[in-house]
Amino acid sequence: MNEELLELEIGAPAHGGHCVARHDGRVVFVRHAVPGERVRARVLDRRSRFWRAEAVEVLRPSPDRVPSVWPEAGPGGVGGGELAHVALPAQRRWKQEVLADTLRRIGGPAVAEDVAALVGAAAPPVEQLPGDEVTGGLGTRTRIELTVDEDGAAGMYRPRSHDVVAVRSIPLAVPAIVDLGLLGPGSRWRRAWHPWARVEAVAPITGEPLVLVDGEPARRPGRRPRGGDVPPRRSVREVVPSAVGELAYRVSGSGFWQVHREAPATLVAAVLDGGRPQPGERVLELYAGAGLLTLPLARSVGETGAVTSVEGAATAVRDARRNLHAHPWAELRTGHVDAAAVTGAGARPDLVVLDPPRTGAGAGVMAAVAGLGPRAVVHVACDPAALARDLRAAREHGYRVTGLRALDLFPHTHHLEAVAVLERG
Structure with missing residues (x-):
């Protein structure tokens, strides 16, 4: 045709x-x-x-x-680098414009007025993460996902399709992942997988990278295990600097963690700055994951305070229990986050922190959060349209936007992260 x-x-x-x-x-x-x-x-x-x-x-x-930094993600190619042909400053203006449009069109006049009064514009500038001015936004991703094609080559999907395209480079990945040699027809890793296998590569802040094939750890071809036949690792160690001290985490290799090398520290700082948790306060955290934000929140309120977190993924909660074992004043619950989970979380919190998936929290959860009457709500969002819907719902229940930051956690893609602060007013 x-x-x-x-x-x-x-x-x-x-x-x-x-x-x-x-x-x-x-x-x-x-x-x-x-x-x-x-x-x-x-x-x-x-x-x-x-x-x-x-x-x-x-x-x-x-x-x-500009010349594309990743031609394989261009026309006819794979997804994951749709702005690779756009200069980085223009990418951030692009994202700011999209955020402004969604806040105005989906969030509604009240949300748009809150933001304009706060930042003097329809949306805040999108902030570049530390180091990206030197690297040009390349080599930032500590986690990548690949799919093996029918010929045994590692690749990625075309946008909006199930077609796998073999790739020879992923310039967005950190050097430790590039150095694994996963890509190309001569990759020695081919013996570790099979057609249509799902491959995940994780490069933690400390320690060697981890490769998972269909969720199972795989050894680097040609490398003998040290100390006998030791089972390969299933988790990695992450270390995050913060205003409340160095934060140490163990995270399952297939578990969720922010992919940009500077994203964990940036988000922890943004949430602590926006929410201002104080010693003795009570915090409710929703969609808590492996405890990236739970740990600094628990340290901030101290043992005279309390943190209650709710997370739907059992694996993530197991990671969080390990990461919070020295903070018994943090109660970690496993369960679907919905309005009932919010209202059943216990005593009235002083602060609510939520980091929902791309679909957002939804009107029911936002209404339940507002019904608890916290002094502040910090909303971490990875989708501007979902954020706008959630802010509109909170605005309808008496909370206005008093803080908003936009962060370029995903250079060379259309994605951005936003951290909004809501207070009753």
């Missing part, structure tokens, strides 16, 4: 890594373009309300376009 090519004038960025264009009155979401460009784009998907396309030829480039 012949592919359809369109000449398009590229408009504003949209949530999801696309730019908006129009063709005969129809909205077309275009990947691999930059606002202000004219491109020739290949149509990928036709729906009744919009089409999707990808730019395959640039007829009039934007001054913000």
